[in-house]
Amino acid sequence: MDMGQMLAQSAARFEDDLAVACVSEDETRTRSFAALDQAANRVANAFLDIGVGSGDPVAVLSRNSIEFVETLFATQKIGALVTPINVRFDTEDVKHVLTDANPACLVAEPELLAELDGIEEELAERDIHLVTIGNYGDYQSYDDFTESSTVPPGITVGPDAEDGYFYTSGSTGRPKGVVHNHSDRVFVNMNMISELGLRHDDVSCNPLPLFHSGPLYTGFMPFVQFGVPSIIFRQFDAERTLDAIEKWDVTVLSGVPAQYDRISKAATDGDYDLDSLRFWWASGAPLTEELRSRCHETLCDTHSLIYGATEVGPPISTLPPEESHKRPESCGTGHMGQQVRVVEPDGEPDPKAPVEPGETGEIIVKGESVMDRYLNLPEKTDSVFVDEWYFTSDLGQRDEDGYLYVEGRKDNMIISGGENIYPSEIENVLLGHPAVDDVAVLGVSHPKWGQTPKAFVVPEPNAQLDGADVEQFCKESHLADYKRPREVAFIQEIPRNPSGGSVLKDELKALG
Numbered sequence: 001m002d003m004g005q006m007l008a009q010s011a012a013r014f015e016d017d018l019a020v021a022c023v024s025e026d027e028t029r030t031r032s033f034a035a036l037d038q039a040a041n042r043v044a045n046a047f048l049d050i051g052v053g054s055g056d057p058v059a060v061l062s063r064n065s066i067e068f069v070e071t072l073f074a075t076q077k078i079g080a081l082v083t084p085i086n087v088r089f090d091t092e093d094v095k096h097v098l099t100d101a102n103p104a105c106l107v108a109e110p111e112l113l114a115e116l117d118g119i120e121e122e123l124a125e126r127d128i129h130l131v132t133i134g135n136y137g138d139y140q141s142y143d144d145f146t147e148s149s150t151v152p153p154g155i156t157v158g159p160d161a162e163d164g165y166f167y168t169s170g171s172t173g174r175p176k177g178v179v180h181n182h183s184d185r186v187f188v189n190m191n192m193i194s195e196l197g198l199r200h201d202d203v204s205c206n207p208l209p210l211f212h213s214g215p216l217y218t219g220f221m222p223f224v225q226f227g228v229p230s231i232i233f234r235q236f237d238a239e240r241t242l243d244a245i246e247k248w249d250v251t252v253l254s255g256v257p258a259q260y261d262r263i264s265k266a267a268t269d270g271d272y273d274l275d276s277l278r279f280w281w282a283s284g285a286p287l288t289e290e291l292r293s294r295c296h297e298t299l300c301d302t303h304s305l306i307y308g309a310t311e312v313g314p315p316i317s318t319l320p321p322e323e324s325h326k327r328p329e330s331c332g333t334g335h336m337g338q339q340v341r342v343v344e345p346d347g348e349p350d351p352k353a354p355v356e357p358g359e360t361g362e363i364i365v366k367g368e369s370v371m372d373r374y375l376n377l378p379e380k381t382d383s384v385f386v387d388e389w390y391f392t393s394d395l396g397q398r399d400e401d402g403y404l405y406v407e408g409r410k411d412n413m414i415i416s417g418g419e420n421i422y423p424s425e426i427e428n429v430l431l432g433h434p435a436v437d438d439v440a441v442l443g444v445s446h447p448k449w450g451q452t453p454k455a456f457v458v459p460e461p462n463a464q465l466d467g468a469d470v471e472q473f474c475k476e477s478h479l480a481d482y483k484r485p486r487e488v489a490f491i492q493e494i495p496r497n498p499s500g501g502s503v504l505k506d507e508l509k510a511l512g
Helices: 003-014 033-049 066-078 091-101 119-125 182-196 213-219 221-226 238-248 257-269 289-298 378-384 423-430 467-475 505-511
Strands: 018-023 028-032 057-061 081-084 105-108 129-132 162-168 176-181 204-206 230-233 252-255 279-282 303-308 315-318 338-343 361-367 389-398 404-409 414-416 419-421 436-446 450-459 487-490
Touching: 003 033, 003 066, 003 182, 003 221, 018 033, 018 066, 018 238, 028 033, 028 066, 033 066, 057 066, 057 091, 066 081, 066 162, 081 091, 091 119, 091 162, 091 176, 162 182, 176 182, 182 213, 182 221, 182 315, 204 213, 204 238, 213 221, 213 252, 213 303, 213 315, 230 238, 238 257, 252 257, 257 279, 257 289, 289 303, 315 338, 338 389, 378 389, 404 423, 414 436, 414 450, 419 423, 423 436, 423 450, 423 467, 436 505, 467 487
Parallel strands: 018 230, 057 081, 057 105, 081 162, 105 129, 204 230, 204 252, 252 279, 279 303, 450 487
Antiparallel strands: 018 028, 162 176, 303 315, 338 361, 361 389, 389 404, 414 419, 436 450
């Protein structure tokens, strides 16, 4: 099965049931499964009419929208390669994607185009057909573009065909295009349906941006395949999310810790009926004990943690909701059809060098949903694979029962006096301080110890906080003395990459 067939099958099974509702400040737009399938056929045929077909990249520059979803499925129906562009990318990153992926067509929102200097000249130079979601100059609008037939395009794509390019960016360098195929995506759907224990009477609320592969292929596509309605949002708003849970009787809520911080605080301050929630799941960053407890109190007392990477489907391991009280900090034991190991983190990468339970090592993955390659980067691709094992550069450990615990990025590890220090452990402690809104920890040079931790702290608005407070809080915590930050800098915002995840270390250092 390919992803276009998947939608057609869901349309045949669930017909007029709600597939997706996109909530914005002034309206809510919806599509049933049958209507979404017909609209995707219309867009697919429109692509074929302008000569875009199998193997042709189609870029999409859009926040969450009905048009984004329709365009996504349209590409899958004709074997075109969907290429979502992060709306937070700057002009140079967008131009890099257009150069690297070389799309035949760009479907974009006018207000996002207007923010990019010289983008129209770039499109003209590359002969990229532009379709705008709304009116924009003399360019073809999405409504005019999609006046085609709703008859299925009748193209056999197949499970081995590439489905698109998803760009991932770390703390340095230009975004890298990750290449998967259709069978990867269907395989992930099956795993997520199983691991989360989805039910046909579930309703999903997903306030994350779908141009990221995690929210799309972890928190949206599996629900479409299983016939579960998805509530998405043009832009994240905590109160609007809580209103949607109440209005739509949502049973499954997704998000990243920064969103849950705001959602749980808004739930505390407001009066919302959230009794329909069955569980909530989190991914993308460490979840502190304080935040987890607050979400249990304000949302519901069952959660799931999902660990993943764009290069691996993206989900790698999921803690089933029914196990959230037994191992609340774990992200499960892995998924069917793939292997997960924790191996020696130093020296030459060796998949045959596992560490003992309880010891920290690098997490590596092998199996059905691992990417084919990085686009146009054969040397980079070769550098992350050994004997078909993908080396994630993430550090973690397993317990005696095989449950996985993620500790942070390998290149963020601090070595102080020969001791390994993981910034996430310090960050999780400091995030428990009521006056700390956000924090990042880096290693800085030290004449005696080589490196020591330095904390960059964003205080809560109007909070009174100084270095002595932070030092005392760390002393009262479980942190060993050598792990406590020797320097503290107070800043207004932690600089992160356009995905909102990885800390931009050079920019952070420049702030303090």
